[in-house]
Amino acid sequence: MRTLARGAAVYRSGDGGDTLYRLESGLVRVVELLADGRFLTLRHVLPGDNFGEEALEGKRYRYAAEAMTEAGVRGYDPQGMGPEELRQVARNLARQMRRVQAYETHLQTGELRARIARYLLFLVDTPACFRDQGGLYVVVSHEAIAQATASTRESVSKVLSDLRQEGLIATAYRKVYLLRLGALEEEAQGALEAA
Missing domain, CATH: 2.60.120.10 (Jelly Rolls)
Known part of the structure; x- marks a missing residue:
C-alpha cells in the first residue's frame, strides 16, 4: 500500500x-x-x-x-x-x-449557491469530514470547491462569504464549519425541486 x-x-x-x-x-x-x-x-x-x-x-x-x-x-x-x-x-x-x-x-442544476451547499453536504459523508471544538467541518479549499462546482474561486469566495454572514458556515484555513446543516440542506434541495 x-x-x-x-x-x-x-x-x-x-x-x-x-x-x-x-x-x-x-x-x-x-x-x-x-x-x-x-x-x-x-x-x-x-x-x-x-x-x-x-x-x-x-x-x-x-x-x-x-x-x-x-x-x-x-x-x-x-x-x-x-x-x-x-x-x-x-x-x-x-x-x-x-x-x-x-x-x-x-x-x-441550480444556482452556484445551491451547488456549493450540495457539495459541502456531500463532503460530510467522506473522509474529508471531521469534528472539533468548533463543530462539524469539512477540509476543502475555495479552489477545490470551485473545481467541484464548475465555477471560479472568486465566485465561490463570494458565496461562502454570504453563507458565513448568514451564519450557515464558518471558515478557517482549508476548513468549512457547517453550523446550520438544516439550512444548508434547504439551500441544496431548493434548487433540485425547482429543476
Missing part, C-alpha cells in the same frame, strides 16, 4: 495506465485539466472504490487522480486478476457510475 499526502498525485493525465487502484483510506478526486487552465473535478473516489480503470484497457490515464486528504492506495496489475476479482471491480465501477450521474445533476 502507498500512502499519499494531501494534494499528491496518484497519477497524471497521460501517464501509462498499467495499474488499477483501490482506495483503502482517505479521499481522492479524479480531475480534468480544461483548455483555460482550470481543473474540473469529475468524480470523488471513496474508500473501497477502484479507479484508474484505463488500466483495464491498457490505455494511458485520461485524467489525473490526486489525494484530497492523506490517502492510502493499493495498486493492482489487471493482467493478474482473476474472473471473480474483475467482476468485483465491474460492480464497484457500476456503483461509482451511478454516483457520477448524480454528481452531474449536482453540477448542472
